Each structure stands twice: as structure tokens, then as C-alpha cells.
Amino acid sequence: MRKFLTVTAVVLVALGMLVVVADRVGAHYAEREIAARVSARMQEQGITSTPPEVEIQGFPFLTQVAAGRYTQIDITMRDLKGGTLPLPLLSVAAQDVEAPLSQLMDGTARPVAARVDGTATVSYASLVEASGLTGITLSSAGPNTVRVTGKVPIIGEVTGTAEVTVVDGGRVRLRATSLKGAAGSVSQAIIDAYKDRLAVTLSLPKLPFHLELKDVQTESTGLVVSFTAKDVELA
Template identity: 30%
Template sequence: MTTARTLEYPQQPGGRPPRRSRSKTLIVSAIVVILTLIIGVIAADRIVDFTTEQRIADGLSDYGDADVSVEGFPVLTQMASGKLDSVHITADEATYENVDFTDVDAKLFDVPTDTSRPIGTVDATAVLPHATLDDLASEHASLPAGMTFTTEDDELFLKGSLLGQDLLIGIEPKADGRRAVVNASEIRLGSAKVNVDSLPGFLTSAISDIVIDLDFLPAGLELTDITPTEAGLQVRLHGSGVSLE
């Protein structure tokens, strides 16, 4: 009488694990090594990113306290190429060539790591407060005596007094390269309003074609738009080959 015997797989000599198990172990080890390298590269890149942002912020400290963000990844390869793809800079307040700005928001593209070379492209907005406009006008233009800039209902005015009443001269600012040009549009004396076009030229010559030079701006940067705000004039700037030195 024969009896059935259970089939048994032969044991590998020396009790070694099956080849498939060794292969899985090698694959897992390789994955761990690769992940470790990737994490290390990312960590190093973030460190370089932080130190680069800090270095740029320190370089701008003469102009004010700025928040700097180096955009794009990885930063390491950007540094190796000698320029950063994009840098975003914001500042609540800044001073450049003794001119005060607020709400600065600038995007810089193709920024060389060698600061002696110009920046590829700059797009920025900033606000020139009323006090700054007054200072610029007193230095670069001839305003009627005793008049200062103000904003009402998102319109820019020159404000003064005449015959004991408030005098407001509505003006329209326009961007003109590295100049801001303002022209009078209406005159308000108390509750009375007069369109400037209806007045003789000799009466309005002092408030027409007022030019404020902005030659203090970095070389290569020009005005592209001007918008009155409650805080002053928001200027939009654009330029290529811009140098801060």
C-alpha cells in the first residue's frame, strides 16, 4: 500500500534567503538612498534660497526694510548660471535718492548674482505720498505759492486758499518716460466749479504742463502709468537693463 507524500521545496544550501527577497531588499535600499539624496538636495537648495534672500535684503537695507522672495526651483542651478530667474521684493516704506515711497512691489527678472551687472527686466509699482509729491514739485517744478497735493474721490488736486475759501485745482497726471506731467482740468473755489478750458491761457499757465522730473530713478527704469490714490500717486514702472548703482 502506497501513501501520498507531501511535496516539499528543497531548501537552499546554507539557509540563504531566496534570490527574489534579495532583489527586493536591494531595490528598497536604492529607493531609500535616492530619496535621501533628493531630500538632501532640496534641503541644501532651501538653505541657499534663504541665504540668497537674506543677502539681497541686506543689500537693500540702505533703501528700507524689504521682504525678498527668490522664485523658481532649484536655486542652486540658478546661482551656478550666474543669475536668478525671478526675485519678488515688497516694502511698506522705502527711500531712494532721498525720495520716499510706500507700498513698493517689484518683480525682477534675470537678476545677475554679480550686482555690478544690470537686471534684465523690472516691473514695479509704488506710491509717491502727497508729501513726496510736494517735495518733488518744489525741486523740479514751479507750483503756485502755498499749494500742496491732495486726493479727493480718487482725483488729484492742488489745494490752497483764495479769498478765505478753499481752492482746489483738479489735475490730470500722465506718465511721460522719466517725467510726470500734470495738467489742470478744473478749478473749485468753495462750491463753485470752473472748467480750466473756459479760462484765458494767461490765467492758467502756472497750472498747466507742470513737469516733475524723475531722473533720480535707476537707469533704464521709466514710468508707464500713474494712478491717484488716497495716499498719493501710485506709479507703475518698467525697464530693461536696470542698474541700481
């Protein structure tokens, strides 16, 4: 009896491992197919980035296949170029995706996500470069606020703050709210003139999945840009 139970346990463990392996193999196949279709769609739309990376979340995967609905599919794109503010990394989470495996296999699938959320982080150095200004450094100073420091022509050392906001047309606005130079360095009129230069509107690269700019937040790592869209055909 003990030997029978031992054999049964070994068989069950082996079957369990086979199920897990089959589950992961199916997931990797679907990930490759979706990545290829997303890449083709991006090329059709003239979106410039490295090939997308796809990861299907949730376990077991096979139950999602049976239902033809995937809880979440994560898509990562790097080096999105275009506009005046490139995105080095765009992370996208597609929720409630309908994409039957049979359609993925025969090439007829058009995965549709009920909701898509995206985030990208832009370094402050990249933000300064995109603004066309030189000699200044930006760092986080609170919600939607950055600290401005640096040394600029004529004025010399400057310190101040600037706000970062979303403006119409899906663009990012950087605008100085305060600026001062070293005591007695130059007149306030000259400082104010330079402050006016610290007001730039930056456009983003062309985005996939009909993503729309929703919010910007200033974090210690850089400017975190958020996007969203609903009822999106992924490929």
C-alpha cells in the first residue's frame, strides 16, 4: 500500500510538472505571436521603437486560452523617437484582452484590450536637453514641480523652480515659476528675461494603441509620464 501511494504521488507530481511546462510553452508561443503582430502594427503606423517585448500575466495560462480572454498582457517598447521629447522606455499594461489562441495560430487574431495604461520615465537630463537650454540642472521638488539650479551666461548662478504640466494636444509644458541669481549679480529684469526662456512646450513621439497623455509626475528618478486608452485593438 505504501509503495502504491508513493508511486501515485510521483505520478501526480510528474503530471503537475507537465501541466506547468505545457502552460508556459503555450504562454511563450502566444507572447511571440502577439509581439510579432504588435510590431507589424507599429510599423504600419510609423511608430519608431525597438521590437516590443510581450509578457502574459496570470497563471494558469491554459485556462485563459480556453476562455479566449487574458487578464493582463504587458508590452514593453524601448527608444520611442519622434517629437521633441523621446521616450527611452514605455511600459504598457493591457487589461482584459480578448485573443483566442486558435485565431493567433491561424493568423486571424485581432487582440482587443478593454483598457490600456502606459507609463514612461524621462530623465531630467533628457528634459533639459529637449528644452534646448544649457547650463541648468533639474531635480524633483514636489508634485509637478522641479528645482532649477545652474550657471548661465551673463547671470551666473541661478536657482528657482518650474512646473511641469500636461497641455492641450498631448504635450508636456515646462515653465519657470521663480528664478533668482546671486545677490547683486545682475538686474531682476535680466533674470526675468531668462526666466521667460524657461517656458517650453514639448511634443511626444507617436504612440501605439491610441494612447493619450493623461498625467505627468515629478519623481526622484525623473519625469513619470502616464497614458491611457480604452477598447484598443492591439494588433
